[in-house]
Amino acid sequence: MMNIQFSSEVAAAQAQARPIVALESTIITHGMPYPRNVETAKLVEQDIRDAGATPATIAVLEGQLHIGLEPEQLEALGQAKDVAKVSRADIAACMATGGTGATTVAATMIAAHLAGLSVFATGGIGGVHKGAETSFDISADLPELASTPVNVVAAGAKAILDIPKTLEFLETNGVPVIAFGQDAFPAFWSAQSDLPAPLRMDTAADIARAFVTRRSMGLPGGQLIANPIPKDAEIPAEVLAPIIAQAQSEADAQGITAKAVTPFLLQRIFELTEGRSLEANIALVRNNAKLAAQIAQELIAQ
Structure with missing residues (x-):
């Protein structure tokens, strides 16, 4: 049975019914080199906080679907090699085989909806x-x-x-x-x-x-x-x-x-x-x- 892992920040926001914005992770793994990718991801997350919501960067890490990444997870993903780029066709296979995958727009939408989120940037x-x-x-x-x-x-x-x-x-x-x-x-x-x-x-x-x-x-x-x-x-x-x-x-x-x-x-x-x-x-x-x-x-x- 699928288990979704929420970051501490996202879990707290959900418990208090605060607004949450989903973010994809392919921009981190396939969009730009390290460390610019992590720096940009952190800027975008902070922009969301400054605008009154909670960021939830979505990714598959070692088979686990994560809704929101802890700072050390974001850093590790930014430096990881050979990360899969997952969409609707392959996100389940990535999870089932214990893989690590960055989510495209389609996969991020699927994961956001599973987590009860309605907005994605x-x-x-x-x-x-x-x-x-x-x-x-x-x-x-x-x-x-x-x-x-x-x-x-x-x-x-x-x-x-x-x-x-x-x-x-x-x-x-x-x-x-x-x-x-x-x-x-x-x-x-x-x-x-x-x-x-x-x-x-x-x-x-x-x-x-x-x-x-x-x-x-x-x-x-x-x-x-x-x-x-x-x-x-x-x-x-x-x-x-x-x-x-x-x-x-x-x-x-x-x-x-x-x-x-x-x-x-x-x-x-x-x-x-x-x-x-x-x-x-x-x-x-x-x-x-x-x-x-x-x-x-x-x-x-x-």
């Missing part, structure tokens, strides 16, 4: 990859949003993806896509895209009420809250477009496919922007954490 969701009409490469994050009742606060979908097809998939599967404070769908490293957002809301209270209303109607799935990166941290879309195109062309030329595509593209974009993409990524994750904390507070008040 991340950087950007996965989506429909370019060329998916022949490769069928669609992230498990999208069907998870359609089935698991968690609010996911992200800066849109990763800009390397086919954003129009990603939005179409979400619409077809009944996922509310809510842009926070603007009419355009944000484009991850850039605050604006040329695509209109399906929905707009300007307050955390409205987002929380929409989630509660969906739940009361028996509608499945969660909500995607697309929170634009702060203007002072963004890389304009017109600057990024040729860089993304070059990285994609190199991936195609080298025959890089499937799960290897995203890490390759993100690394090349980091190199081609001389590190600006990583700084923007950190800024947007921190910004999402703050909004997620506000939504979690509003849900407690509903």
Whole structure:
């Protein structure tokens, strides 16, 4: 029988019915090198505390599902080698075999829901990859949003993806896509895209009420809250477009496919922007954490 391990901080927050925000762990193990990864994770956790909620970084450690990590566990995960990147398809196998795994958006949603958490902050969701009409490469994050009742606060979908097809998939599967404070769908490293957002809301209270209303109607799935990166941290879309195109062309030329595509593209974009993409990524994750904390507070008040 599955046993969930709660950190002392998360257990105390649950006992006192305080707001909690889930965080993924792939950004720690697969997003940036040590010690920057641990430093960033600690900053994001502190942002959530400062905004009035409790952070719960989620990971599988030696077969055990952890909701919230103690400081020494976070440090160890940040230095661990060959950590699995787990999603819906493989999180149970990782646990059953005593493995250690970092959770993607989909796996974090599953774990958060199991733990009774309704709000999750991340950087950007996965989506429909370019060329998916022949490769069928669609992230498990999208069907998870359609089935698991968690609010996911992200800066849109990763800009390397086919954003129009990603939005179409979400619409077809009944996922509310809510842009926070603007009419355009944000484009991850850039605050604006040329695509209109399906929905707009300007307050955390409205987002929380929409989630509660969906739940009361028996509608499945969660909500995607697309929170634009702060203007002072963004890389304009017109600057990024040729860089993304070059990285994609190199991936195609080298025959890089499937799960290897995203890490390759993100690394090349980091190199081609001389590190600006990583700084923007950190800024947007921190910004999402703050909004997620506000939504979690509003849900407690509903």
